[in-house]
Amino acid sequence: MNAPHPLQQQLAHAAVQPMEEDEFRLLEYWDIVVDNRWLIAAITLVAALLGVGYALLAKPIYESNLLIQVEDSGSSAKSFLGEAATMFDVKTPASAEIEIIRSRMIVGQAVDATRLYIAASPRYVPVIGEWFARRATGLSDPGVLGIGGWVRGAERIEVERFNVPASFEGDEFRVTVGKEGSFTLEHPDLPKPATGKVGTELRFGDAGGEFVVKVAELAGKPGAQFTVIGQSRLKVVEALQDDLKLLEKGRQSGIIEVSLQDSDREKLTTVLNEIGRQYVRQNIERKAAEAKKTLDFLDRQLPDLKKQLEQSEDAYNRYRNKQGTVALDEEAKLILAQSVDLQAKLLEAQQKRVELAAKFTAEHPSIKTLDAQIASFDKEIAGLNSRVRSLPTVQQDALRLERDVKLNNELYNQLRNNALQLQLVREGKIGNVRLLDAAVVPERPVKPRKGLTVMLAIALGLIGGALIAFARAALFRGIRSAQEIEAQLGLNVLSTIPKSELQLAVAERVRTKQPGLHVLATASPHDIAVESLRSLRTALQFTMLDAANNRILVTGATPGVGKSFVSVNLATLLASTGKRVLLVDADLRRGHINQYFGLPRKGGLSDVIVGERALSEAIHKAVVPGLDLLTTGTLPPNPAELVLNPAFSKLLKETGELYDLVLVDSAPVLAAADTLSLAPHFSTVLLVARAEVTQPGELHETSRRLVNAGKAPTGVLLNAIDTTRRHYGSYSYKYGGYRYRAYSYGNTAN
Known part of the structure; x- marks a missing residue:
């Protein structure tokens, strides 16, 4: 294989200057978005319509709530102990009340009352x-x-x-x-x-x-x-337990919010209020039960206290009748007052311990606190008793008897008052919780939030569309630059041909088989695509200086890459330099170069090979100045066998002697085996790739097959470059594998 000429290398590398990698990445991403803008817009529109449909048709979900206040509570003996009672109070935290509200006891009764099952x-x-x-x-x-x-x-x-x-x-x-x-x-x-x-x-x-x-x-x-x-009642209860939302409003506020969501706002309100009613009811019943239990205890204690009071009064009266009135000095009076107070507190603490012992073990903090308090009272009482023993005997006896009367009287009155209060609690149906705010029928749904739903649908549509666009680009994007071909595939790029808007109109006339000449190089000789082909013409002149023959083969990996456009216009430009050029359409499957010149297909190459027509008669002379054309002729049923006919090799040799250059357009390599049979007869093989269409794997496989056939491609022509793209001339494409697939091909614009 001949080494690339220096000018050829210069043309390949001088197309554009590479840009910074990060900048290219951003521009490449932007191009992907622009290329797929209608796809992204369509997906976004569908997503938006689905969002609007959901927002309008979805069942509205309502939310209602109620507020419950949990007040501080203590046992019925709390008032006995005054300020010390705060140490003995066992307060139920809001978290415990929340679990009570959520319990099957409360929720189940609400389910039964509202027939929620x-x-x-x-x-x-x-x-x-x-x-x-x-x-x-x-x-x-x-x-x-x-x-x-x-x-x-x-x-x-x-x-x-x-x-x-x-x-x-x-x-x-x-x-x-x-x-x-x-x-x-x-x-x-x-x-x-x-x-x-x-x-x-x-x-x-x-x-x-x-x-x-x-x-x-x-x-x-x-x-x-x-x-x-x-x-199932149990399943409904469990589902309602899961749906209930309970939280304390503020830290240690004792205010519990109970909320629930449902599509039926009337049922929602009824269920919530029933839960609140059942909770308040059970709280009242629980407090009444506690009051009754304490009241029963007091009822058992009151007769004994009354008897003790009467006995102490009798003893005191007998002593006064016997000894007369005994005047106590100030110290004795102080000791008496302190002793009565401490004895009362001791008895109350002992009673409280009896109540708590029924609920807690001896290791409970409340029990331990009471034990410490009782020990403290015992110690203080012992100290007072030692002071009493220092008094005269008469005053000791009088103080002891008077103390017993006052102590028993005070305890009896307190217990009787508490018994009356507990009766009121039991009969008055008063608990330590109350319903602050009942649930009301909500007016507006909380779901779906229509505006947010539509905006979210649009956002998801945009993201989904962009992801699909990037996935398409990653999976199906073709080659974009000459540098990409050279860096990743190791193939030499002879020319990059920009996309021509004028060629689109020319291709349409070719497709519709309009009569006349449809060659861009003659219709618009200064078009940017034609200028690129002129540069290629110059490069070929240097490349073919040492070539073994004057034959040029133009092919591609797949149909639709624009090889016929390149062949027609390159041949026209070569002829314009004064050379005698023959253009041969050797694509015996779908060749259509004759349409560029408004000529019939019949009487061409295939007819010459089978001997039905002489070569001189088959060639169309001077289709443009200096250019002759040999069309495909009648499309044969066996094109692969036809190109192997010795007559074809003879034709190539004969035309090579008659013309300065013979340019042959052949079938795509991956679509047919014809070109692999032709390639060894040519010193120059040009491989046409279409920008953003031809896959790297396809180009690699085409080159591999040509090499195996005995002729490596001389260079690649990258056709239809979109010069409006910001990343034009840069490259960053991960080499992909070749995928075998079936091809069909027809007319192609540049």
């Missing part, structure tokens, strides 16, 4: 039925075009009882409105529909179980259908 609703027209129903004020005519029982109006149903066997739980039953308040209940597993009346309990069944149905209200025209589902 019965799901009954109209059978709406699919997709659009609910949208119309939300805006309807009257009943609709059942069915679509009279078919089916779907509705789209203000139909409603209320089912008071719907007990089904366990095997039917979760199944959909169909209720159809009849005449005069009647209805039918259907299920695929029922032997026949059951008929009932609104407001009347319907019972039926067999060995599998009993059905109990009571429809309290049914609004719909005859034929309108509803769906009723008897759900």
Whole structure:
């Protein structure tokens, strides 16, 4: 293989200056977006329409809430201990109350009260039925075009009882409105529909179980259908537990917010308020039970205290009658007051410990605090007793008796007062929680947020469209620059041919087989594509100085790369230098060079090879000045065998002697084997690639096949470069593998 001429290398490398890698990347990405702008716009539009449709047709979701206040609470003995009672108070934190609200005890009672395990609703027209129903004020005519029982109006149903066997739980039953308040209940597993009346309990069944149905209200025209589902109570309770949102408003505020979302705002409000009512009710019942328990304890203690009081009074009176009035000095009075106070506190602490011992172990912090307090009281009382022993005997006896009277009297009065208060608590139904704000029917849905939904759909459409565009570019993008071919494939690029808008018009005339001459080099000799071919012409003159023959083969990897355009215009430009040039259309499958010159196909190359026509008669003389043309002739059924005919080799040798240059346009290498048989007869083989169409793998495979056939390509012509692209002349494309595929080809613009 001849080495590339220095001018040839200069032309290949002088097309553009490479830009910085990062800058190129950004410009390349921008070009991908611009190239696929209509695809991205279409995907975005579809996504936006889907978003609008969803926003309009989706079932609205409402949210309501209620507020509950949990107040500080203590046992009934809290008032006994005054300021010390704060150490003994066992306050229930909001987190514990939240779990109580969420418990099956509360939620289950709310489910039972609202019959939430019965799901009954109209059978709406699919997709659009609910949208119309939300805006309807009257009943609709059942069915679509009279078919089916779907509705789209203000139909409603209320089912008071719907007990089904366990095997039917979760199944959909169909209720159809009849005449005069009647209805039918259907299920695929029922032997026949059951008929009932609104407001009347319907019972039926067999060995599998009993059905109990009571429809309290049914609004719909005859034929309108509803769906009723008897759900598992446990599953409904668990689902409601999961759906409830509970949180404390502020740290240690004691204000609990309970919120819930549902598509039925009336049911939503009813369920929430029922949960609040059940929670307040259980709190009152719990407090009443605690009060009763403490009251029972006090009722058992009061008679003993009263008896102790009477005994202490009798003893004190007997002592006074015997000794007379004993005057206590100031120190004795102080000791008496302190002793009474400490004894009262000691007894109250002991009683509190008895109450807490029933709830907690001895290691509980509250029990330990009480034990420490009792020990402290005992120590102080022991100190007072030692001071009492220092008093005169008469004063000691008088002080002891008076202390017993006052202590027993104070304790008795306190216990009696507390007993009265506990009776009020028990009878007054007062707890330590209250409902601050009841749930109200929400006016606006919280979902879907229509504006946000549409904007999100548009954003997803843009992102999705861009991702598809980049995926297409990564998987199917063709070669974009000469540098890409040379750097990644190691092939020499002889010329880059810009895309010509004028050639598009010329190609259209060729495609429609209009008469006349359709050659860009003659119609617009100063077009940028023609100028690039002139540079190629100059490069070829130097390249072929040492060539073994004067024959040039023009081919491509696949159809549609513009090889016929290159062949016609290059041959025209070569002829314009005064050389005698023969252009041969050797694409015996789909060749159409004759259309560029407004000539018929018949009587050409194939006819000469089979001997039906002489070469001199087959050649069209001077189709343009200095250029002769040999068309394909009649398209043969066996083109691959025809090019192997010795007559074809003889033809090439003969024409090579008659002309200064013979330029042959052949079939694409990957589409047909013809070119591989022709290539060894040519000293110059030009491989045409189309920018952004020809894949690197295709070009690599074409080159490999030509080399295996005995003739490496002289160089590559990169056709249809889009000079409007910002990355023009730069390269950054990862080498891809060749993919075998079937080809069909026809006329191609440059």
